[in-house]
Amino acid sequence: MTDPSSAEIYDRGYRVYDGPRTGLRTSIKSVFVASAQRALGLRRKFRYKIAPVLTILFAFIPALIFVGLAIIIPGDLGGEAVDYAGYFGITGIIVMLFTAFVAPELMINDRRTGMFGVYMASPLSKGHYLAAKVGSLVAVVSIVTVLPSLFIVLGYILVGTGPGGFGNTIEIVAKIILTGLVVAVFYSLIGMAVSTVTNRQGVASAVIIMFFLTTAFLTNALVFQANAPEWVSALSFVELPVDVAGRIFDEPINQLDGVSTAASLSSLIGVLVISLATIWFGYQRIEVTK
Amino acid sequence: MNIAAARDTALPPSVISATAVSKSWGDHQVFRDLTAEIPKGITGLLGSNGAGKTTLFGMLLGLHNRNGGQLQVLGQDPQTAGPELRQRIGYSPEHHDLPTDVAAQDLVRHVAEIHGLPKREATTRSSDALWLVGLGEERARPIGTMSTGQRQRVKLAQAIAHGPSLVILDEPTDGLDPVQRDDMLELIRDIGTKYDIDVVLSSHLLEEVERIADNVVIISGGTVAAAGKIDELRVGGGGAVIVLDDMHEQVAAGLKAHGIDVEIDRNRLLIGGDEPIEAIATTVRDVVAEADASLRRFVPVQRSLEDLFLAEVHGE
Numbered sequence: 001m002t003d004p005s006s007a008e009i010y011d012r013g014y015r016v017y018d019g020p021r022t023g024l025r026t027s028i029k030s031v032f033v034a035s036a037q038r039a040l041g042l043r044r045k046f047r048y049k050i051a052p053v054l055t056i057l058f059a060f061i062p063a064l065i066f067v068g069l070a071i072i073i074p075g076d077l078g079g080e081a082v083d084y085a086g087y088f089g090i091t092g093i094i095v096m097l098f099t100a101f102v103a104p105e106l107m108i109n110d111r112r113t114g115m116f117g118v119y120m121a122s123p124l125s126k127g128h129y130l131a132a133k134v135g136s137l138v139a140v141v142s143i144v145t146v147l148p149s150l151f152i153v154l155g156y157i158l159v160g161t162g163p164g165g166f167g168n169t170i171e172i173v174a175k176i177i178l179t180g181l182v183v184a185v186f187y188s189l190i191g192m193a194v195s196t197v198t199n200r201q202g203v204a205s206a207v208i209i210m211f212f213l214t215t216a217f218l219t220n221a222l223v224f225q226a227n228a229p230e231w232v233s234a235l236s237f238v239e240l241p242v243d244v245a246g247r248i249f250d251e252p253i254n255q256l257d258g259v260s261t262a263a264s265l266s267s268l269i270g271v272l273v274i275s276l277a278t279i280w281f282g283y284q285r286i287e288v289t290k
Numbered sequence: 291m292n293i294a295a296a297r298d299t300a301l302p303p304s305v306i307s308a309t310a311v312s313k314s315w316g317d318h319q320v321f322r323d324l325t326a327e328i329p330k331g332i333t334g335l336l337g338s339n340g341a342g343k344t345t346l347f348g349m350l351l352g353l354h355n356r357n358g359g360q361l362q363v364l365g366q367d368p369q370t371a372g373p374e375l376r377q378r379i380g381y382s383p384e385h386h387d388l389p390t391d392v393a394a395q396d397l398v399r400h401v402a403e404i405h406g407l408p409k410r411e412a413t414t415r416s417s418d419a420l421w422l423v424g425l426g427e428e429r430a431r432p433i434g435t436m437s438t439g440q441r442q443r444v445k446l447a448q449a450i451a452h453g454p455s456l457v458i459l460d461e462p463t464d465g466l467d468p469v470q471r472d473d474m475l476e477l478i479r480d481i482g483t484k485y486d487i488d489v490v491l492s493s494h495l496l497e498e499v500e501r502i503a504d505n506v507v508i509i510s511g512g513t514v515a516a517a518g519k520i521d522e523l524r525v526g527g528g529g530a531v532i533v534l535d536d537m538h539e540q541v542a543a544g545l546k547a548h549g550i551d552v553e554i555d556r557n558r559l560l561i562g563g564d565e566p567i568e569a570i571a572t573t574v575r576d577v578v579a580e581a582d583a584s585l586r587r588f589v590p591v592q593r594s595l596e597d598l599f600l601a602e603v604h605g606e
Contacts, residue, residue, distance in 0.1 A: 014422040016485055017415065017453025021377060021406035030403035044391050045432075114385045118448065121351050121381035122404040123373035288353060288383075 027124050028132045035136035038109070039102045055098045059144035060151065062090050067155030084176060085245035085254040087149055088183055092238060095144055095187050096212050099137075103191025104204035106137055112199060117288035126283050134279075137188040138181070145187075146180030179248045183241045186268065189275035190237065196282035212237045230258025234267035244268055304362070305330055305456055305488045306350060308514075311359035313345060320345050322512040324359070328490065332482040334499030334520075335492040336599055337509035343492040344384065346509070347458050350490070351376055364455055377406050380449030380487075384460040388441060390434025394425060397433065398448045405452035412451070419451035420444075423477060439470035446474070450481060457481065459491040463498060471495075475502050500595040508599060516598065524592040529562045530570050531591060537583035544577035 036042075041049035088095075110116040119129050153172060156162035163169045194211060195204045216238035222228035233256045234240060243264050246254025256264065306328035313321045320342040337343050348354040350363050352372025361368060366375050388397060395416050402412035402419075420429040423443040428436065433444055442462060449457050462478060463471045479502045482489040493499050499506060500520065507517040516523055529551075534541060538554050545552045550573060551562040561570055567590045578585045 014415075014418040014450070014485065016487075017407070017411070019411055020408065022408055023406070024373065026408070027404040027406060030400060034400050043393070043396055048391065109389065113387045113389045114383055115389060117383045117385075118381070118401060119404065120353055121376060121379070121383075122401070123377045123406060124404060125373065288348065 024123060024128060027122060028128050031119065031124065031129060031132035032136045032139075035106050035133055036140050039106055039137070039140045051101055052098075055094060055101070056143055059091050059094045059098075060148050062087065063148035063151045063155070066152050067159070070156055070159045070161050083251065083254070084149055084152075084172065085179070085242065085249040085251045087152070088145070088179065088245040089242040089254065091144060091148065092241060095141060095183065095241075096209065096238075098144055099141055099187040099191040100205040100208040102140060103137060103188065103208065104195045104201040106133055107192055107195035108199055108201050108204060111286070116286070120288045126286075130279060130283060134188065134192065137192060138184045141184040141188050142180055145183045146177055149176040149180065175248050179245045182244055182248070182268075186237075186241055186244075186271065189272055189279070193275040193278040193282075196279050230256070231260070231263040233257070234259045234263045237271065240264065240267055240271075303330075304328060305333075305364060306490070307360075307362040309360040311349070311361050312357045313342070313349065313354065314357055315345075319512055321356075324509070324513055326507050326514045326517045328507060328517075329505060330488050331504035332479070332489040332491070332502055333505040333507060334503035335490060335507050335509065336496065336499060336595075337492075339494070341509045342512070343509065344460060347381070347460055347490075347492070350458060351379060351381060377452075378455045380405075380452065380454035380457040382445040382449040382457070382459045382462060384464060388433045388444060391432050393430050394420060394433055394436070394444045394447070395429040397444065398429075398451050401448040402451040405454075407452050415453065416447070416451045419447040422450070422481075423447045424473070438465045439467070439474070442466060442470070442474060443477070446477065446481075450485075450487065454487060456488045456490065459489065461493060462491055463493060463495065471498065478502055496595045496599055506595065506598075520595065521592075523598055524595070529560070529565075529591045530567065530574070531587075531589045532559045532561065532574055532578075532585060533557060533587040533589075534559065534578075535584035535586055537581045540581040541574075541577055541583050544581055545573065548573045548577065 038044070040052045110119065116129075120126070124132075150173065153162060153169070153176065157169070163172050190211065191204075191208050194208045198204050198207065216236045219232050219236040219239075222232050223230060234243065236256075239256055242254050243256045243259065246252065247261055247264060304327045306326070308324050308326050311321055311324040312319070313324075324346075335343050335346065345354065349356055349361060350368055352368030352375055355369055363375055364378055368375050398416035398419055399412045402416050403409060407415065417426070417429060420426055423446050425440060425443050425447065428440065433441060436444065442465070446459070446462065449459065459478065463474050466474060475498055478489060478491065481487050482502075491499070491503070503520060505518065506520050506523060508515045532541075534557060538557065538559065542552050542554050542559055545559070545561065550565065550570065553560045553562070561574075563570075570590075571588065574585070574588060
């Protein structure tokens with residue numbers, strides 16, 4: 001017979017809470033995790049998972065081909081097919097589409113559904129909220145900017161054509177992570193900036209795509225048709241991430257002709273600062289209970 | 291912070307204390323001299339559209355800075371202790387547009403987490419809160435598949451799941467049919483009485499505030515037009531009925547001589563006007579004594595909250 005003194009009531013119903021409360025870090029982490037889950041369609045119906053899963057699969061296809069070639073073609077020849085900086089050019093369109101889909105989902109949905117007001121009625125400030133959102137979006141976009149290249153390195157190591165030596169491997173992995181993060185931050189902040197200035201998700205997605213394509217078209221037209229200085233190419237937001245990757249990997253083939261590292265970096269930093277300012281000041285203007 | 295301990299030791303008699311608070315949005319002055327003490331219990335915040343009820347909620351949450359005056363919520367200044375204070379406040383916004391594709395339990399748990407509850411506690415308490423509001427069986431359903439009444443309950447659940455000391459409800463019965471409204475009012479009453487959570491709610495339906503609130507604050511013209519316990523406020527300004535054994539005409543004449551509006555109805559005198567009840571009682575005492583009449587009963591007439599609101603806001 002069970003000892004009655006060992007019995008406990010587990011379901012006590014709603015009651016006053018007098019337990020511990022965690023700090024802001026947990027609150028920010030909760031927004032970070034919930035946003036990442038939302039972006040990836042987790043804890044949502046199947047149809048919300050299709051786009052992110054397909055995008056991630058497409059980002060991995062070139063990596064699968066590279067590793068496949070290394071398996072099929074014997075010796076070092078297979079391994080030479082890879083061009084890590086160039087990979088960011090191959091997957092650039094996928095990253096752009098992914099950002100155009102995910103950024104409005106993370107930013108605009110909260111404002112349209114009133115969740116932003118619920119967040120602001122919690123211990124979170126606008127700064128905390130935005131930090132969690134930026135971190136979450138960068139983390140999600142990094143899945144398509146960092147992981148495929150790391151998959152290639154891992155595949156090459158397993159096939160035996162990988163970077164020779166521990167030092168080289170660490171260097172390449174570090175460069176992949178650095179480049180992947182820079183590219184993810186670049187795309188994420190632009191996507192978030194556009195998503196700050198409109199409350200329509202479809203419009204934001206279209207504007208993000210148009211924004212990237214227009215800068216590429218305009219800068220090419222200016223440099224090649226109107227004989228503008230070559231540094232203008234650094235304002236092409238399609239080519240800039242590949243250029244930055246080329247400079248991190250020291251691969252001149254992926255760098256923009258006639259554009260100095262200073263011009264490339266200035267363009268990158270300028271875009272990031274303008275994007276951050278747009279997001280920050282855009283959200284400062286939002287009053288949740290007026 | 292141990293909330294129960296804070297509840298016992300740190301709370302002042304007033305849950306909210308405002309002194310000469312002023313607030314402007316650009317050129318538009320919302321509050322110019324807002325002074326009120328909101329005690330523990332359930333308090334209804336009344337005011338015409340645009341009177342500043344939602345702005346006041348934003349100030350209580352520390353989301354808007356005041357231009358002047360003093361404001362204390364749960365003993366803290368929301369302008370300087372906003373994040374700490376908001377951990378102890380639950381807020382249910384006016385709108386109905388919660389994320390449609392999120393399960394009710396996921397939303398409530400998430401809101402509990404961002405208010406500082408550890409994950410395990412947040413999960414347990416979100417379930418408890420949803421059971422309390424009558425959505426225990428529906429907690430896994432996406433909010434978009436729920437009726438307006440159920441969504442209002444989800445909003446209430448997310449406001450109480452983290453165990454707040456004070457809950458602010460902005461139009462909690464908006465969009466509900468009469469049956470749903472009754473249920474919601476009963477729930478709010480339970481939360482305020484059974485769980486010792488102080489509640490401040492705004493509503494444009496005076497009758498429902500009258501039903502569940504202990505106190506009321508009426509905002510008009512950027513200041514507090516009336517504030518206090520509903521029972522006490524309803525007594526003042528509604529006149530009185532006095533029952534006399536004799537000397538009806540003499541007493542009526544005496545009251546009229548003091549500027550009091552009075553009618554004779556058989557053995558009763560019906561006193562109208564908007565004089566404070568204390569002033570009427572004093573005058574009646576003096577006139578009855580002077581006429582050497584026998585006063586059998588003195589009954590203050592209670593006004594409805596609607597009468598009070600119209601008198602204070604529109605001067606009717």
